[in-house]
Amino acid sequence: FSIKPTFKKIFGNMGLGEHPDEHKKKTDDRLVHFRRVSAAGVHESKRSTTLLQQLVRDFRNSLQSLGAEDVAESDLETWAILIFESMSASSRVFHSVHHVFDVSEGMSDPVPVLAAFFHDVIYYSIDGGLTPKQFNILSGIIQEDPGGVVRLRERFVLPGAQSRRHSGDHKSSMRDAQDQTDSLIDMIACIFDFKPGQVLNPFKGLNEFLSAACAVRCLRHYLPLKNLAAIAACIEATIPFRKPDEDGNTPPQLLYKQLKLANEKFEMEMTEVDVAMAVQDSCEIANRDLRNFAQASCASFLSNTWNLMHESNIDLRHTTVYSISYFAVALKKMCGFFQFLDATTLYASFKGVPSQRDVDLLTKKAQDNIDIACRYLQAKLLSISVLSALAELTGGDAPIALFLGDLPEKNHPVSPGIEDFIQPAKLCANVVVNDKVYRILEHGREGGDTKFDLQNSPLAAYLYGMLGEAGMDKCLEYAVCPMTPEDAKKLLDSLPREAVVYIAKPCAILAESRKAGLKAIIEEYSD
Numbered sequence: 001f002s003i004k005p006t007f008k009k010i011f012g013n014m015g016l017g018e019h020p021d022e023h024k025k026k027t028d029d030r031l032v033h034f035r036r037v038s039a040a041g042v043h044e045s046k047r048s049t050t051l052l053q054q055l056v057r058d059f060r061n062s063l064q065s066l067g068a069e070d071v072a073e074s075d076l077e078t079w080a081i082l083i084f085e086s087m088s089a090s091s092r093v094f095h096s097v098h099h100v101f102d103v104s105e106g107m108s109d110p111v112p113v114l115a116a117f118f119h120d121v122i123y124y125s126i127d128g129g130l131t132p133k134q135f136n137i138l139s140g141i142i143q144e145d146p147g148g149v150v151r152l153r154e155r156f157v158l159p160g161a162q163s164r165r166h167s168g169d170h171k172s173s174m175r176d177a178q179d180q181t182d183s184l185i186d187m188i189a190c191i192f193d194f195k196p197g198q199v200l201n202p203f204k205g206l207n208e209f210l211s212a213a214c215a216v217r218c219l220r221h222y223l224p225l226k227n228l229a230a231i232a233a234c235i236e237a238t239i240p241f242r243k244p245d246e247d248g249n250t251p252p253q254l255l256y257k258q259l260k261l262a263n264e265k266f267e268m269e270m271t272e273v274d275v276a277m278a279v280q281d282s283c284e285i286a287n288r289d290l291r292n293f294a295q296a297s298c299a300s301f302l303s304n305t306w307n308l309m310h311e312s313n314i315d316l317r318h319t320t321v322y323s324i325s326y327f328a329v330a331l332k333k334m335c336g337f338f339q340f341l342d343a344t345t346l347y348a349s350f351k352g353v354p355s356q357r358d359v360d361l362l363t364k365k366a367q368d369n370i371d372i373a374c375r376y377l378q379a380k381l382l383s384i385s386v387l388s389a390l391a392e393l394t395g396g397d398a399p400i401a402l403f404l405g406d407l408p409e410k411n412h413p414v415s416p417g418i419e420d421f422i423q424p425a426k427l428c429a430n431v432v433v434n435d436k437v438y439r440i441l442e443h444g445r446e447g448g449d450t451k452f453d454l455q456n457s458p459l460a461a462y463l464y465g466m467l468g469e470a471g472m473d474k475c476l477e478y479a480v481c482p483m484t485p486e487d488a489k490k491l492l493d494s495l496p497r498e499a500v501v502y503i504a505k506p507c508a509i510l511a512e513s514r515k516a517g518l519k520a521i522i523e524e525y526s527d
Contacts, residue, residue, distance in 0.1 A: 051097055055080035055117065062110035068222040079117075079218050082133055086121045091128070094307040095120045103288045111227060112281045115234030118215035119285065124150065125202045130210075137214050141185055142200070150206060151199045156185035159217070183266065184216050187225070188232045190262040193254070205239050212236065226268040230278040233259050237282035238289045241345045252279050252350040276351060283348040290346050293366035298436060301369045302376060303445040309334050324388045325397045329481045331381040338374045343367040375437045375469075378476055383460035385479035386495070389488035390507055394517030402511045421506030422458040425465030432468045459503065466499055492525070500525040 049057070056076045063071050087097040104116035122134060125148070130138065140157035142150050157180045189195070192209050200206035212235040216228045223231075233255055242251045249257075256279045263270045270278070295301040309330055343366045347359045387403045405417030424442045427433060441464055444456035464472060478491035492500050501522050508518035 051101075052080050052084050054101070055083055058104070058113060059117070062113045063219075063222055065110040066223060066227055071222055075218075075222075082137075082214070082218070083117055083121055086123075086127075086131065086134065089127050089131075091126050092123070094304060095123055095126075103285065107284070109281060111230045111278070112234050112285050114215065114219065115231045115281075115285055116288070118211050118218075118231070119208070119235045119238050119289065120211060121214050122207050122210040124206055124210065134210075134214065137217050138210060140182060141213055142210070149199060152189065152194060152196055154196045156182040156189070156196075158182045184220055184225075184228065185213055187229060187262050187266045187268075188212050188216060190265060191229060191232050191255070191258050192236050193258050205236070208235050208239050224268075225266060226263075226270045226274065229259065229262060229266075229268055229270070230274075230281065233278050234282045234285045237279075237286040237348065240286075240290060241341065243342065243345050250348070252283055252348050255279055255282060256350065279350045280353045283350050283353065286348045287354070287362070291362075293343070293346055293369055294362045295369065296365075298369050298372045299440050299445050302373055302440060305334070305373060306445060322400060323397050324384060324391050324400045324403065325482055327400055328381065328384045328388050328479075328483075331377060331384060332479075332481050335374065335377045335381055338370055338377060341370055343370055372434065372436050372440075375434055376440055379437065379441055379460040379464040379472060380457055382472055382476055382479055383457065383463055385476075385481075385483070385491060386459075386463070386500075386503060387507070388481075388483050389491045390504060390518065390521065391514075392483050392485055392488040393492075393521060394511075394514040398511070398514075402514070403507050405510050416510065418506055418510065419456070419458045421509070422462050422503070424458060424461035425463075427465055431465070432470065433464060434469065438465060462502070463495075463499065466496065492521070497525045497527065 056073075059076045059079055060071065083100060084097055087095065087100065099120060100117055103119070104113050107113050107116070122130070124130070129144070129148075136159070139159045141153060143153055144150055188209065192205055192212070194200075194205070194209060200209060212232040215231050215235065219228060219231070236255060237251065239251070244250050245254065256275060259270075259275050259278060260272075262268065263275060292301060292304045295304075343363050346366050347354075347362045349356065349359050384400075387400070388397070391398050391403060403418070405420075406415045424438075427438070438461065441457045441461035463475075467475060475491065475494045478487065478494050480487050480491075483491075504518050504522045504525070508515050508522065511518065
Protein backbone atom coordinates (compact mmCIF):
# COMPACT_ATOMS: atom_id res chain seq x y z
CA PHE A 1 0.00 0.00 0.00
CA SER A 2 1.02 3.59 -0.51
CA ILE A 3 -0.04 5.73 2.40
CA LYS A 4 0.80 9.25 1.36
CA PRO A 5 2.50 11.00 -1.56
CA THR A 6 5.51 12.78 -0.09
CA PHE A 7 7.94 13.53 -2.94
CA LYS A 8 6.64 17.05 -3.42
CA LYS A 9 6.65 17.56 0.32
CA ILE A 10 10.15 16.17 0.72
CA PHE A 11 11.61 18.76 -1.59
CA GLY A 12 9.23 21.56 -0.71
CA ASN A 13 9.29 24.23 -3.38
CA MET A 14 12.73 23.26 -4.64
CA GLY A 15 12.09 21.14 -7.71
CA LEU A 16 14.81 19.37 -9.62
CA GLY A 17 14.73 22.04 -12.31
CA GLU A 18 14.81 24.97 -9.92
CA HIS A 19 18.05 26.81 -9.31
CA PRO A 20 18.97 27.04 -5.61
CA ASP A 21 19.33 30.83 -5.85
CA GLU A 22 15.71 31.05 -7.00
CA HIS A 23 14.71 28.72 -4.19
CA LYS A 24 16.37 30.97 -1.61
CA LYS A 25 14.41 33.98 -2.87
CA LYS A 26 11.13 32.30 -2.01
CA THR A 27 9.64 32.59 1.45
CA ASP A 28 7.53 30.19 3.42
CA ASP A 29 4.76 30.86 5.92
CA ARG A 30 7.04 31.06 8.92
CA LEU A 31 9.57 33.54 7.48
CA VAL A 32 8.70 36.98 6.21
CA HIS A 33 11.58 39.05 4.86
CA PHE A 34 11.82 42.78 4.47
CA ARG A 35 14.52 45.07 3.18
CA ARG A 36 16.72 47.31 5.23
CA VAL A 37 19.69 49.52 4.47
CA SER A 38 22.89 48.59 6.28
CA ALA A 39 25.42 51.04 7.66
CA ALA A 40 27.35 50.60 4.44
CA GLY A 41 24.33 51.65 2.42
CA VAL A 42 23.75 48.15 1.04
CA HIS A 43 20.22 46.74 0.93
CA GLU A 44 20.00 43.59 3.01
CA SER A 45 17.30 41.00 3.57
CA LYS A 46 16.19 40.59 7.16
CA ARG A 47 14.19 37.84 8.83
CA SER A 48 11.10 38.70 10.85
CA THR A 49 12.19 36.34 13.65
CA THR A 50 15.47 35.29 15.20
CA LEU A 51 16.56 31.68 14.85
CA LEU A 52 15.89 31.06 18.53
CA GLN A 53 12.43 32.62 18.27
CA GLN A 54 11.63 30.37 15.34
CA LEU A 55 12.85 27.27 17.14
CA VAL A 56 10.69 28.10 20.18
CA ARG A 57 7.62 28.75 18.00
CA ASP A 58 8.07 25.60 15.94
CA PHE A 59 8.59 23.50 19.05
CA ARG A 60 5.41 24.96 20.55
CA ASN A 61 3.33 24.49 17.41
CA SER A 62 4.55 20.93 16.83
CA LEU A 63 3.86 19.82 20.40
CA GLN A 64 0.43 21.42 20.39
CA SER A 65 -0.37 19.62 17.13
CA LEU A 66 0.48 16.34 18.85
CA GLY A 67 -1.84 17.14 21.76
CA ALA A 68 0.81 18.05 24.33
CA GLU A 69 -0.65 20.13 27.15
CA ASP A 70 0.82 22.75 29.44
CA VAL A 71 4.22 22.80 27.76
CA ALA A 72 6.43 25.03 29.90
CA GLU A 73 7.91 28.01 28.08
CA SER A 74 11.12 27.37 30.00
CA ASP A 75 11.34 23.91 28.43
CA LEU A 76 10.76 25.31 24.93
CA GLU A 77 13.53 27.78 25.55
CA THR A 78 15.88 25.12 26.93
CA TRP A 79 15.41 22.89 23.87
CA ALA A 80 15.78 25.78 21.45
CA ILE A 81 19.00 26.88 23.12
CA LEU A 82 20.32 23.29 23.07
CA ILE A 83 19.77 23.08 19.30
CA PHE A 84 21.07 26.58 18.68
CA GLU A 85 24.23 26.22 20.76
CA SER A 86 25.03 22.71 19.55
CA MET A 87 24.75 23.64 15.89
CA SER A 88 26.40 27.06 16.19
CA ALA A 89 29.72 25.62 17.34
CA SER A 90 32.80 26.84 15.49
CA SER A 91 33.20 23.34 14.06
CA ARG A 92 29.83 23.51 12.28
CA VAL A 93 29.89 24.87 8.74
CA PHE A 94 27.42 22.76 6.77
CA HIS A 95 25.58 21.18 9.71
CA SER A 96 24.74 24.55 11.24
CA VAL A 97 21.46 25.69 12.77
CA HIS A 98 20.38 26.80 9.28
CA HIS A 99 20.50 23.16 8.20
CA VAL A 100 17.70 22.44 10.68
CA PHE A 101 15.42 24.86 8.86
CA ASP A 102 16.57 23.65 5.44
CA VAL A 103 15.43 20.14 6.38
CA SER A 104 12.19 21.13 8.12
CA GLU A 105 11.09 23.82 5.65
CA GLY A 106 7.53 23.36 4.42
CA MET A 107 6.79 20.29 6.54
CA SER A 108 3.41 20.21 8.26
CA ASP A 109 3.65 16.88 10.12
CA PRO A 110 4.92 17.64 13.64
CA VAL A 111 6.83 14.39 14.20
CA PRO A 112 9.33 14.84 11.34
CA VAL A 113 9.63 18.55 12.22
CA LEU A 114 10.74 17.66 15.75
CA ALA A 115 13.04 14.98 14.36
CA ALA A 116 14.59 17.52 12.00
CA PHE A 117 15.39 19.82 14.91
CA PHE A 118 17.29 17.12 16.81
CA HIS A 119 18.73 14.98 14.01
CA ASP A 120 22.20 16.61 13.96
CA VAL A 121 22.35 17.98 17.49
CA ILE A 122 25.23 15.57 18.26
CA TYR A 123 28.24 15.52 15.93
CA TYR A 124 30.63 13.77 18.25
CA SER A 125 33.92 13.61 16.34
CA ILE A 126 33.54 16.97 14.58
CA ASP A 127 32.64 18.85 17.76
CA GLY A 128 35.34 17.11 19.79
CA GLY A 129 32.95 15.24 22.08
CA LEU A 130 29.91 16.35 24.05
CA THR A 131 29.22 19.77 25.48
CA PRO A 132 28.39 19.91 29.23
CA LYS A 133 24.69 20.30 28.41
CA GLN A 134 24.73 17.35 26.04
CA PHE A 135 26.68 15.27 28.56
CA ASN A 136 24.07 15.91 31.26
CA ILE A 137 21.19 14.99 28.95
CA LEU A 138 22.92 11.78 27.84
CA SER A 139 23.97 10.73 31.33
CA GLY A 140 23.74 6.98 31.91
CA ILE A 141 23.70 6.01 28.21
CA ILE A 142 27.32 5.84 27.03
CA GLN A 143 30.79 5.47 28.38
CA GLU A 144 33.71 7.25 26.76
CA ASP A 145 36.81 5.07 26.67
CA PRO A 146 40.40 6.27 26.12
CA GLY A 147 41.19 7.08 22.51
CA GLY A 148 37.79 8.54 21.74
CA VAL A 149 35.96 5.19 21.70
CA VAL A 150 32.29 5.56 22.60
CA ARG A 151 30.30 2.53 23.66
CA LEU A 152 26.80 1.92 24.97
CA ARG A 153 26.50 1.01 28.62
CA GLU A 154 25.42 -2.50 29.49
CA ARG A 155 22.35 -0.99 31.15
CA PHE A 156 20.83 2.41 30.47
CA VAL A 157 19.95 4.36 33.59
CA LEU A 158 17.88 7.46 34.13
CA PRO A 159 19.65 10.82 34.50
CA GLY A 160 20.65 11.28 38.12
CA ALA A 161 20.36 7.59 38.99
CA GLN A 162 24.13 7.18 39.11
CA SER A 163 24.60 10.14 41.42
CA ARG A 164 21.89 8.78 43.74
CA ARG A 165 23.71 5.42 43.90
CA HIS A 166 26.93 7.06 45.01
CA SER A 167 25.47 9.81 47.20
CA GLY A 168 25.60 7.78 50.41
CA ASP A 169 21.81 7.62 50.65
CA HIS A 170 21.24 4.03 51.76
CA LYS A 171 17.59 3.98 50.65
CA SER A 172 18.50 5.27 47.21
CA SER A 173 21.34 2.77 46.95
CA MET A 174 18.98 -0.09 47.71
CA ARG A 175 16.39 0.98 45.19
CA ASP A 176 15.45 -1.71 42.74
CA ALA A 177 17.77 -1.55 39.71
CA GLN A 178 14.76 -1.95 37.45
CA ASP A 179 13.38 1.37 38.71
CA GLN A 180 16.54 3.12 37.52
CA THR A 181 16.54 1.58 34.05
CA ASP A 182 15.69 4.01 31.26
CA SER A 183 13.33 2.00 29.09
CA LEU A 184 13.08 4.85 26.58
CA ILE A 185 16.74 4.42 25.67
CA ASP A 186 16.18 0.65 25.49
CA MET A 187 13.44 1.44 22.99
CA ILE A 188 15.76 3.62 20.89
CA ALA A 189 18.43 0.92 20.94
CA CYS A 190 15.83 -1.56 19.67
CA ILE A 191 14.82 0.79 16.84
CA PHE A 192 18.47 1.28 15.87
CA ASP A 193 19.17 -2.45 16.34
CA PHE A 194 22.02 -1.58 18.74
CA LYS A 195 23.09 -3.91 21.55
CA PRO A 196 24.19 -3.07 25.12
CA GLY A 197 27.95 -2.60 25.34
CA GLN A 198 28.25 -2.03 21.60
CA VAL A 199 30.96 0.33 20.32
CA LEU A 200 29.32 3.17 18.41
CA ASN A 201 30.81 3.80 14.98
CA PRO A 202 30.87 7.53 14.04
CA PHE A 203 29.99 6.58 10.45
CA LYS A 204 27.26 4.07 11.34
CA GLY A 205 24.96 5.72 13.81
CA LEU A 206 26.90 7.18 16.75
CA ASN A 207 25.73 10.75 16.09
CA GLU A 208 22.23 9.74 15.10
CA PHE A 209 21.69 7.48 18.13
CA LEU A 210 22.85 10.13 20.58
CA SER A 211 20.79 12.78 18.78
CA ALA A 212 17.70 10.56 19.06
CA ALA A 213 18.46 10.00 22.74
CA CYS A 214 18.63 13.78 23.25
CA ALA A 215 15.27 14.17 21.53
CA VAL A 216 13.37 11.59 23.57
CA ARG A 217 14.89 12.69 26.87
CA CYS A 218 13.92 16.29 26.17
CA LEU A 219 10.36 15.47 25.04
CA ARG A 220 9.57 12.45 27.21
CA HIS A 221 7.28 14.31 29.65
CA TYR A 222 5.06 15.72 26.90
CA LEU A 223 4.64 13.04 24.24
CA PRO A 224 3.39 9.44 24.29
CA LEU A 225 5.75 6.59 23.59
CA LYS A 226 4.60 6.10 19.99
CA ASN A 227 5.44 9.72 19.08
CA LEU A 228 8.87 9.46 20.70
CA ALA A 229 9.51 6.21 18.82
CA ALA A 230 8.50 7.82 15.52
CA ILE A 231 10.88 10.73 16.16
CA ALA A 232 13.70 8.30 16.93
CA ALA A 233 12.89 6.34 13.76
CA CYS A 234 13.12 9.50 11.66
CA ILE A 235 16.54 10.27 13.12
CA GLU A 236 17.72 6.67 12.59
CA ALA A 237 16.88 7.03 8.91
CA THR A 238 19.37 9.90 8.56
CA ILE A 239 22.33 7.50 8.93
CA PRO A 240 23.59 8.02 5.36
CA PHE A 241 25.06 5.94 2.55
CA ARG A 242 23.75 2.52 3.60
CA LYS A 243 23.33 -0.32 1.13
CA PRO A 244 20.80 -3.16 1.41
CA ASP A 245 21.87 -6.00 3.68
CA GLU A 246 22.97 -9.41 2.45
CA ASP A 247 19.33 -10.47 2.10
CA GLY A 248 18.46 -7.43 -0.01
CA ASN A 249 16.57 -5.56 2.72
CA THR A 250 16.80 -1.78 2.34
CA PRO A 251 17.37 0.52 5.36
CA PRO A 252 13.65 1.54 5.44
CA GLN A 253 12.62 -2.12 5.37
CA LEU A 254 15.00 -2.91 8.23
CA LEU A 255 13.74 0.12 10.15
CA TYR A 256 10.15 -1.06 9.65
CA LYS A 257 11.10 -4.46 11.09
CA GLN A 258 12.83 -2.92 14.12
CA LEU A 259 10.03 -0.41 14.75
CA LYS A 260 7.46 -3.23 14.69
CA LEU A 261 9.62 -5.16 17.15
CA ALA A 262 9.92 -2.13 19.45
CA ASN A 263 6.16 -1.56 19.20
CA GLU A 264 5.48 -5.06 20.46
CA LYS A 265 8.24 -5.11 23.07
CA PHE A 266 7.45 -1.73 24.62
CA GLU A 267 3.65 -1.81 24.09
CA MET A 268 3.53 1.46 22.16
CA GLU A 269 0.05 0.75 20.71
CA MET A 270 1.03 1.64 17.15
CA THR A 271 -1.12 0.14 14.42
CA GLU A 272 0.51 -1.31 11.32
CA VAL A 273 -0.48 1.85 9.46
CA ASP A 274 1.15 3.96 12.21
CA VAL A 275 4.39 2.02 11.85
CA ALA A 276 4.38 2.28 8.06
CA MET A 277 3.65 6.01 8.15
CA ALA A 278 6.45 6.52 10.66
CA VAL A 279 8.87 4.82 8.25
CA GLN A 280 7.58 6.95 5.37
CA ASP A 281 8.13 10.04 7.51
CA SER A 282 11.65 8.77 8.14
CA CYS A 283 12.22 8.56 4.38
CA GLU A 284 11.07 12.15 4.09
CA ILE A 285 13.62 13.34 6.64
CA ALA A 286 16.43 11.21 5.20
CA ASN A 287 15.79 12.44 1.66
CA ARG A 288 15.59 16.06 2.75
CA ASP A 289 18.83 15.66 4.68
CA LEU A 290 20.68 14.59 1.50
CA ARG A 291 18.84 16.66 -1.09
CA ASN A 292 21.97 18.77 -1.57
CA PHE A 293 23.32 15.91 -3.72
CA ALA A 294 20.50 16.42 -6.22
CA GLN A 295 20.78 20.18 -6.51
CA ALA A 296 20.06 21.58 -9.94
CA SER A 297 23.32 23.54 -9.91
CA CYS A 298 26.48 21.48 -9.58
CA ALA A 299 28.44 24.64 -8.74
CA SER A 300 26.19 25.17 -5.73
CA PHE A 301 26.48 21.49 -4.78
CA LEU A 302 30.27 21.85 -4.83
CA SER A 303 30.05 24.89 -2.59
CA ASN A 304 28.25 22.80 0.03
CA THR A 305 30.83 20.04 -0.49
CA TRP A 306 33.52 22.57 0.35
CA ASN A 307 31.68 23.43 3.56
CA LEU A 308 31.71 19.74 4.48
CA MET A 309 35.45 19.53 3.81
CA HIS A 310 35.98 22.60 5.98
CA GLU A 311 33.84 21.05 8.73
CA SER A 312 35.59 17.68 8.73
CA ASN A 313 39.21 18.92 8.63
CA ILE A 314 40.36 20.75 11.74
CA ASP A 315 43.36 22.48 10.17
CA LEU A 316 41.24 24.00 7.40
CA ARG A 317 39.30 25.91 10.05
CA HIS A 318 42.49 27.92 10.66
CA THR A 319 42.21 29.53 7.21
CA THR A 320 45.67 30.43 5.89
CA VAL A 321 47.82 28.56 8.42
CA TYR A 322 47.36 25.06 7.03
CA SER A 323 50.10 23.44 4.99
CA ILE A 324 50.16 22.45 1.33
CA SER A 325 50.49 18.79 2.24
CA TYR A 326 47.54 18.94 4.64
CA PHE A 327 45.31 20.43 1.96
CA ALA A 328 46.48 17.74 -0.47
CA VAL A 329 45.55 15.03 2.05
CA ALA A 330 42.12 16.63 2.64
CA LEU A 331 41.47 16.75 -1.11
CA LYS A 332 42.64 13.16 -1.58
CA LYS A 333 40.27 11.97 1.15
CA MET A 334 37.38 13.86 -0.39
CA CYS A 335 38.24 12.41 -3.82
CA GLY A 336 38.19 8.93 -2.34
CA PHE A 337 34.82 9.56 -0.69
CA PHE A 338 33.17 10.62 -3.95
CA GLN A 339 34.81 7.88 -6.01
CA PHE A 340 33.33 5.18 -3.79
CA LEU A 341 29.99 6.90 -3.12
CA ASP A 342 27.07 4.94 -4.54
CA ALA A 343 24.30 7.33 -5.59
CA THR A 344 21.72 4.56 -5.25
CA THR A 345 22.24 4.65 -1.46
CA LEU A 346 21.23 8.31 -1.09
CA TYR A 347 17.45 8.36 -1.39
CA ALA A 348 14.99 6.14 0.40
CA SER A 349 11.47 4.95 -0.35
CA PHE A 350 9.02 2.75 1.53
CA LYS A 351 5.88 1.15 0.15
CA GLY A 352 5.85 3.46 -2.86
CA VAL A 353 6.53 6.72 -1.03
CA PRO A 354 8.16 8.50 -2.70
CA SER A 355 7.61 6.75 -6.02
CA GLN A 356 10.40 4.82 -7.68
CA ARG A 357 10.29 7.27 -10.57
CA ASP A 358 10.95 10.18 -8.22
CA VAL A 359 13.77 8.32 -6.49
CA ASP A 360 15.30 7.49 -9.88
CA LEU A 361 15.20 11.16 -10.92
CA LEU A 362 16.94 12.22 -7.73
CA THR A 363 19.50 9.44 -8.01
CA LYS A 364 20.35 10.36 -11.61
CA LYS A 365 20.84 14.02 -10.76
CA ALA A 366 22.93 13.09 -7.73
CA GLN A 367 25.09 10.77 -9.85
CA ASP A 368 25.67 13.58 -12.35
CA ASN A 369 26.75 15.90 -9.54
CA ILE A 370 28.98 13.23 -8.00
CA ASP A 371 30.69 12.56 -11.36
CA ILE A 372 31.41 16.26 -11.84
CA ALA A 373 32.56 16.61 -8.23
CA CYS A 374 35.04 13.74 -8.71
CA ARG A 375 36.69 15.39 -11.71
CA TYR A 376 36.64 18.80 -10.07
CA LEU A 377 38.29 17.47 -6.92
CA GLN A 378 40.88 15.55 -8.96
CA ALA A 379 41.79 18.73 -10.85
CA LYS A 380 42.14 20.57 -7.53
CA LEU A 381 44.20 17.69 -6.12
CA LEU A 382 46.58 17.75 -9.09
CA SER A 383 47.11 21.51 -8.84
CA ILE A 384 47.87 21.33 -5.09
CA SER A 385 50.12 18.30 -5.64
CA VAL A 386 52.16 20.30 -8.16
CA LEU A 387 52.62 23.02 -5.53
CA SER A 388 53.55 20.32 -3.03
CA ALA A 389 56.18 19.02 -5.46
CA LEU A 390 57.65 22.50 -5.92
CA ALA A 391 57.71 23.00 -2.16
CA GLU A 392 59.34 19.61 -1.52
CA LEU A 393 62.14 20.33 -4.02
CA THR A 394 62.87 23.79 -2.66
CA GLY A 395 62.94 23.34 1.10
CA GLY A 396 60.02 21.18 2.14
CA ASP A 397 56.37 21.59 3.04
CA ALA A 398 55.13 25.08 3.85
CA PRO A 399 51.95 27.03 4.60
CA ILE A 400 49.88 27.15 1.46
CA ALA A 401 49.87 30.96 1.60
CA LEU A 402 53.61 30.98 0.84
CA PHE A 403 52.99 29.66 -2.68
CA LEU A 404 49.43 30.83 -3.37
CA GLY A 405 49.38 34.15 -1.56
CA ASP A 406 46.97 35.45 1.05
CA LEU A 407 43.27 34.77 0.89
CA PRO A 408 41.17 37.93 0.49
CA GLU A 409 39.99 39.39 3.81
CA LYS A 410 37.28 41.93 4.44
CA ASN A 411 38.51 45.37 5.44
CA HIS A 412 42.08 44.54 4.43
CA PRO A 413 43.96 45.45 1.25
CA VAL A 414 44.13 42.72 -1.37
CA SER A 415 47.61 41.28 -1.70
CA PRO A 416 49.11 39.47 -4.72
CA GLY A 417 48.02 35.89 -5.27
CA ILE A 418 48.55 33.07 -7.74
CA GLU A 419 45.34 34.12 -9.52
CA ASP A 420 47.12 37.31 -10.66
CA PHE A 421 49.64 35.30 -12.70
CA ILE A 422 47.90 32.11 -13.87
CA GLN A 423 45.34 32.17 -16.66
CA PRO A 424 43.21 29.16 -17.64
CA ALA A 425 44.61 27.32 -20.65
CA LYS A 426 42.83 27.91 -23.93
CA LEU A 427 41.00 24.75 -24.85
CA CYS A 428 42.27 22.89 -27.91
CA ALA A 429 40.16 20.73 -30.18
CA ASN A 430 42.32 17.67 -29.48
CA VAL A 431 42.02 18.03 -25.68
CA VAL A 432 38.90 16.47 -24.19
CA VAL A 433 37.50 18.08 -21.04
CA ASN A 434 34.19 18.13 -19.23
CA ASP A 435 32.82 21.59 -20.00
CA LYS A 436 30.96 21.85 -16.67
CA VAL A 437 34.08 20.96 -14.70
CA TYR A 438 36.18 23.45 -16.64
CA ARG A 439 33.64 26.27 -16.21
CA ILE A 440 33.41 25.73 -12.44
CA LEU A 441 37.20 25.68 -12.11
CA GLU A 442 37.48 28.85 -14.16
CA HIS A 443 34.53 30.86 -12.82
CA GLY A 444 34.13 29.39 -9.35
CA ARG A 445 31.71 27.54 -7.12
CA GLU A 446 28.43 29.14 -6.10
CA GLY A 447 26.87 29.85 -2.76
CA GLY A 448 29.16 32.07 -0.72
CA ASP A 449 32.78 32.31 0.26
CA THR A 450 34.79 29.70 2.10
CA LYS A 451 37.44 30.76 4.58
CA PHE A 452 40.19 28.47 3.36
CA ASP A 453 40.08 28.58 -0.44
CA LEU A 454 39.17 30.75 -3.41
CA GLN A 455 35.86 30.08 -5.15
CA ASN A 456 37.58 29.78 -8.51
CA SER A 457 40.67 27.70 -9.20
CA PRO A 458 42.89 29.31 -11.84
CA LEU A 459 45.78 26.89 -11.39
CA ALA A 460 43.51 23.81 -11.56
CA ALA A 461 41.70 25.29 -14.58
CA TYR A 462 45.04 25.85 -16.33
CA LEU A 463 46.23 22.28 -15.76
CA TYR A 464 42.88 20.68 -16.58
CA GLY A 465 42.50 22.72 -19.76
CA MET A 466 46.03 21.91 -20.90
CA LEU A 467 46.06 18.20 -20.02
CA GLY A 468 42.45 17.21 -20.60
CA GLU A 469 40.79 14.19 -19.02
CA ALA A 470 43.32 11.56 -20.12
CA GLY A 471 46.36 13.70 -19.38
CA MET A 472 45.09 14.56 -15.92
CA ASP A 473 44.53 10.89 -15.09
CA LYS A 474 48.10 10.09 -16.12
CA CYS A 475 49.58 12.84 -13.95
CA LEU A 476 47.37 11.93 -10.97
CA GLU A 477 49.23 8.62 -10.72
CA TYR A 478 52.12 10.64 -9.27
CA ALA A 479 50.03 12.86 -6.97
CA VAL A 480 50.93 11.01 -3.78
CA CYS A 481 50.61 12.04 -0.14
CA PRO A 482 52.98 12.45 1.59
CA MET A 483 55.37 13.50 -1.15
CA THR A 484 59.09 12.76 -1.17
CA PRO A 485 61.65 14.56 -3.39
CA GLU A 486 61.64 11.51 -5.67
CA ASP A 487 57.83 11.62 -5.93
CA ALA A 488 57.98 15.34 -6.60
CA LYS A 489 60.38 14.90 -9.49
CA LYS A 490 58.21 12.16 -11.04
CA LEU A 491 55.13 14.38 -10.86
CA LEU A 492 56.85 17.37 -12.45
CA ASP A 493 58.32 15.13 -15.16
CA SER A 494 54.82 13.86 -16.01
CA LEU A 495 53.69 17.40 -16.85
CA PRO A 496 54.44 19.31 -20.04
CA ARG A 497 57.71 21.17 -19.45
CA GLU A 498 56.16 24.53 -20.28
CA ALA A 499 53.52 23.95 -17.61
CA VAL A 500 56.16 23.46 -14.92
CA VAL A 501 57.86 26.72 -15.95
CA TYR A 502 54.57 28.62 -16.16
CA ILE A 503 53.59 27.58 -12.62
CA ALA A 504 57.04 27.91 -11.04
CA LYS A 505 57.54 31.52 -12.20
CA PRO A 506 54.73 33.11 -10.13
CA CYS A 507 55.63 30.86 -7.21
CA ALA A 508 59.14 32.33 -7.33
CA ILE A 509 57.59 35.80 -7.03
CA LEU A 510 55.26 34.93 -4.16
CA ALA A 511 57.63 32.63 -2.24
CA GLU A 512 60.67 34.91 -2.14
CA SER A 513 62.50 32.72 0.34
CA ARG A 514 62.32 29.83 -2.17
CA LYS A 515 63.33 31.97 -5.14
CA ALA A 516 66.72 30.35 -5.75
CA GLY A 517 65.34 26.82 -5.71
CA LEU A 518 62.39 27.72 -7.92
CA LYS A 519 64.64 29.49 -10.41
CA ALA A 520 66.71 26.32 -10.64
CA ILE A 521 63.55 24.35 -11.48
CA ILE A 522 62.59 26.97 -14.08
CA GLU A 523 65.99 26.67 -15.73
CA GLU A 524 65.86 22.86 -15.67
CA TYR A 525 62.46 22.70 -17.41
CA SER A 526 63.02 25.55 -19.86
CA ASP A 527 63.71 24.56 -23.45
